[in-house]
Amino acid sequence: MPRRYDEQRFDMAHLRATAEKLKNWGRWGDDDEKGTLNFVGPEEIKAAAGLVKRGKAFSLGLNFDNNGPQKGLWGKRFNPIHTMLATGTDAIAGVQDEGGIRYADDMVSLPLQCGTQWDALGHIFYDDKMWNGYDAKLVDVNGAQKNGIEKVKDQMIGRGVLLDVARHVGVDSLDEGDAITNEDLDATAAAQGVEIKRGDFVIVRTGMMEQRLAAGDWGGYAGGDAPGLAFETAEWIFEKEIAAICCDTWGCEVRPNETDDAQQPWHWVVIPMIGITMGEIFNLKELADDCDEDKVYEFLFFAPPLPITQAVGSPINPQAIK
Numbered sequence: 001m002p003r004r005y006d007e008q009r010f011d012m013a014h015l016r017a018t019a020e021k022l023k024n025w026g027r028w029g030d031d032d033e034k035g036t037l038n039f040v041g042p043e044e045i046k047a048a049a050g051l052v053k054r055g056k057a058f059s060l061g062l063n064f065d066n067n068g069p070q071k072g073l074w075g076k077r078f079n080p081i082h083t084m085l086a087t088g089t090d091a092i093a094g095v096q097d098e099g100g101i102r103y104a105d106d107m108v109s110l111p112l113q114c115g116t117q118w119d120a121l122g123h124i125f126y127d128d129k130m131w132n133g134y135d136a137k138l139v140d141v142n143g144a145q146k147n148g149i150e151k152v153k154d155q156m157i158g159r160g161v162l163l164d165v166a167r168h169v170g171v172d173s174l175d176e177g178d179a180i181t182n183e184d185l186d187a188t189a190a191a192q193g194v195e196i197k198r199g200d201f202v203i204v205r206t207g208m209m210e211q212r213l214a215a216g217d218w219g220g221y222a223g224g225d226a227p228g229l230a231f232e233t234a235e236w237i238f239e240k241e242i243a244a245i246c247c248d249t250w251g252c253e254v255r256p257n258e259t260d261d262a263q264q265p266w267h268w269v270v271i272p273m274i275g276i277t278m279g280e281i282f283n284l285k286e287l288a289d290d291c292d293e294d295k296v297y298e299f300l301f302f303a304p305p306l307p308i309t310q311a312v313g314s315p316i317n318p319q320a321i322k
Contacts, residue, residue: 001169002178002227005254010231012261015268018231019126022238023273025133032132033147035121035275037155039199040243048159048300052321058287060203060303061116061317069212069250069281070114073223080110113313114222118156118305119271119278122147123312124264126272143310152277153307158243160301160320161200163188164288166207173207174227179254180204182236194297198241201301203320204229205284209248213283221250222281228254234269237276245270246279246318279303279318287320296322 028038062068068079084106091102113119121131122144128136131147138145165180166173168188174180185204189196196202206227212218226249237245245252253266262268270276291297300321305314 002165002174002180002184003230005177005179005256005258007179008230008232008258010259012259015231015259015262015265018234019269019273022234022269024238024275025131025273027275030132032275033121033151034155035131035277036241037152037243037277039241040155040158041199044158044199048157051159051298052300054322056290056322058290058320058322059317060282060284060287060320062281062283064108064110064115064315068115069218069222070111071218071220071222073220077111077114077222079114080108082106082108110315112308112311112315113280115315116281116283116318117279117313117315118149118303119280120144120147120149120152120305120312120314121271121275121277124267124271126268130272131275139312144312145310147312148310149305149312149314150307150309153305156201156244156303156305158301159197159200160203160299161189161194161196162203162205162284162287162291162297162320164192164205164291164297166205167288167292168192171207173211176225176227177254177256178206178227179230179258180206180228180233181230182232185233185236192297193295196240196242200240200242201244201246201303202240202242203246203279203282203284203301204252205248205288207248209281209283210285223250225255226250228252229266230254231258231266234266234274237270238274242276244277244279246282248282248284250281252278252280279316282318290322294322
């Protein structure tokens with residue numbers, strides 16, 4: 001069973017030692033902006049395509065609307081605002097007839113990380129540096145001059161693996177503050193009969209998303225306490241050489257954090273030092289139920305970001321195809 005967040009506290013010295021131990025800067029060259037997505041090449045993609053046996057697709061994304069999880073707990077993020085620019089009412093009223101065509105048109109305003117999304121490698125800084133040692137000042141009012149999400153617009157495809165930790169430990173949802181350890185990840189994989197391989201897109205289910213959707217109340221889902229990955233899993237991610245890590249919570253790591261010395265300490269290490277792209281706010285119920293039924297926990301995973309130039313995140317609609 002995952003341990004509680006307060007059962008293995010650490011200080012800033014441990015955070016910094018871990019960051020230096022797991023630093024991948026320069027591993028793929030001094031000009032790299034893709035990080036661990038470099039683990040996925042043509043052979044990995046071809047192998048992943050071979051996992052499609054039934055032709056069944058599962059969307060892992062939330063709908064983008066004003067019913068989303070953003071309730072003002074985290075920075076300046078808000079739920080999407082959908083605005084109609086032209087409507088059927090306009091058409092029927094005849095105001096469009098001069099143009100010779102009747103139509104509807106619309107727009108949306110949203111923070112790029114308000115729903116199901118990728119964190120780009122320019123999202124988190126370690127002191128005054130970001131992934132691969134680039135200066136944090138390269139992310140300015142114009143956006144990310146390095147490590148923008150558009151640099152990986154053709155990279156988010158490969159073998160996906162669901163680690164259904166909640167189901168493995170026999171609960172509908174882990175509790176806030178439950179820290180998923182390396183042992184939990186390995187035990188879940190073993191129980192499911194699935195091997196984590198280099199270049200995998202690993203998706204961890206806590207059940208929190210489903211619990212909040214069933215309750216009809218997000219509460220502090222976005223920005224508050226949550227079950228999630230223990231700080232020690234940074235080493236698991238590094239050693240397994242996975243391509244990306246995703247979760248059904250707002251920040252992947254356990255909250256409250258396991259240290260008082262830093263906010264989101266796991267983020268400090270995995271994004272800017274290891275170079276891993278992170279997926280958050282995934283909706284996993286349908287996929288998890290199907291995996292439990294057929295006992296197949298691997299699939300073709302496809303989740304391209306919107307190629308928003310110099311953005312540090314992107315909304316997505318991830319697909320798992322079995």
